[in-house]
Amino acid sequence: MAQVGRSGRAGGRAGGSAVRNRKMSKKVGSGGKPTRTASEVVESPQANSSTRAVVAATPRHLLQLEGMDRVTLTRLLRRATMHATKAEAGENAEQTLSGVTVANLFFEDSTRTRTSFSMAAFNLGARVLEFGATTSSVSKGETLIDTARNVEAMGVGVLVVRAKQSGAAEMISKDAGASIVNAGDGRHEHPTQGLLDMLTAAQALGRVETLDFSDLRLAIVGDAVSSRVARSAIHGFTTLGAKVMCIGPSAMAPKSLETLGCTVERDLDAVLPDVDAVMMLRVQFERHGDASGAKASPLIPSIREYRVGYALTPDRESMMKPSAIVMHPGPMNRGLEIDAAVADGERSVILQQARNGVFARMAALEWVAAAPQIAK
Ligand code: CP
Numbered sequence: 001m002a003q004v005g006r007s008g009r010a011g012g013r014a015g016g017s018a019v020r021n022r023k024m025s026k027k028v029g030s031g032g033k034p035t036r037t038a039s040e041v042v043e044s045p046q047a048n049s050s051t052r053a054v055v056a057a058t059p060r061h062l063l064q065l066e067g068m069d070r071v072t073l074t075r076l077l078r079r080a081t082m083h084a085t086k087a088e089a090g091e092n093a094e095q096t097l098s099g100v101t102v103a104n105l106f107f108e109d110s111t112r113t114r115t116s117f118s119m120a121a122f123n124l125g126a127r128v129l130e131f132g133a134t135t136s137s138v139s140k141g142e143t144l145i146d147t148a149r150n151v152e153a154m155g156v157g158v159l160v161v162r163a164k165q166s167g168a169a170e171m172i173s174k175d176a177g178a179s180i181v182n183a184g185d186g187r188h189e190h191p192t193q194g195l196l197d198m199l200t201a202a203q204a205l206g207r208v209e210t211l212d213f214s215d216l217r218l219a220i221v222g223d224a225v226s227s228r229v230a231r232s233a234i235h236g237f238t239t240l241g242a243k244v245m246c247i248g249p250s251a252m253a254p255k256s257l258e259t260l261g262c263t264v265e266r267d268l269d270a271v272l273p274d275v276d277a278v279m280m281l282r283v284q285f286e287r288h289g290d291a292s293g294a295k296a297s298p299l300i301p302s303i304r305e306y307r308v309g310y311a312l313t314p315d316r317e318s319m320m321k322p323s324a325i326v327m328h329p330g331p332m333n334r335g336l337e338i339d340a341a342v343a344d345g346e347r348s349v350i351l352q353q354a355r356n357g358v359f360a361r362m363a364a365l366e367w368v369a370a371a372p373q374i375a376k
Pocket of ligand 1: 110113
């Protein structure tokens with residue numbers, strides 16, 4: 001997978017598609033006015049304070065947290081924190097994306113991610129386009145790349161892409177003049193979920209100032225093998241110094257996950273008293289190969305046995321440290337991996353995660369658009 005950075009490709013790109021895109025399109029927005037591309041938001045080093053220069057930057061993408069350095073991660077989280085603080089104070093956000101058009105290209109269903117990206121773009125003054133695969137020409141067989149290129153040709157500067165296929169966002173980024181934000185690709189990564197999870201843990205566990213997670217222990221419980229959320233969390237939390245454990249049955253938490261930088265454990269009850277945060281994962285039946293979508297899976301013998309070993313019940317919650325928090329990215333299978341009393345209980349920061357999605361995504365959009373407030 002390509003590293004996050006100014007390049008759309010691992011090892012850099014020639015910028016051919018960006019150049020082609022700039023040449024071929026007049027970048028028309030509503031009313032026939034030109035609309036800025038993401039790269040056009042960048043101030044050149046020569047620009048004085050009153051001018052903005054169009055520079056020949058290749059688009060910046062956010063495809064994954066793997067490979068993102070601590071400085072960049074910290075910059076994104078500080079910016080997200082600033083947005084959260086302003087919102088708490090009832091202040092409006094700076095209109096850093098005024099003139100930029102952001103399109104939500106969701107080829108897979110979503111509640112939290114889609115809504116919060118829309119709110120984030122709107123809060124920053126961007127124009128927001130909503131695209132749903134079921135009401136688009138994807139249903140007639142159009143490819144993801146053709147769809148993205150056609151939407152981009154209309155003058156879109158940032159494409160937010162969710163897809164069932166691992167690697168879809170990266171694939172589109174290789175042929176895009178627009179900036180691509182991965183909003184979840186198959187089992188691979190969900191980088192903005194990782195950001196909002198880190199922001200939430202930092203707030204709830206008193207680490208907003210330092211963003212130092214070196215004494216923080218995170219347990220990720222359940223269906224890690226299917227989970228892009230788990231992969232982004234492992235990369236992000238460990239980069240900030242946390243110790244991350246994946247806990248589940250071997251089919252859902254194979255030892256091979258340790259190559260990502262976490263440890264793998266089997267005994268949830270042994271781990272719970274020592275951790276600061278528990279991130280419960282949804283059992284993702286739809287990724288287990290049973291097209292019927294029935295609540296049965298070849299990865300576990302039965303729902304009942306899964307619950308005996310890995311459900312977060314009130315009894316298990318009582319084993320946790322008084323200060324420890326419960327997280328879940330949503331959507332939840334209530335009564336399966338997590339009981340309602342825990343999901344809605346005092347330790348739960350699940351709705352805070354949803355709220356922080358807006359602030360984390362504001363920072364992410366500013367970063368890919370190279371807004372001067374975060375672009376350093
Ligand atoms: N956490 C998450 O990605 O939720 P949605 O699928 O509702 O966007």
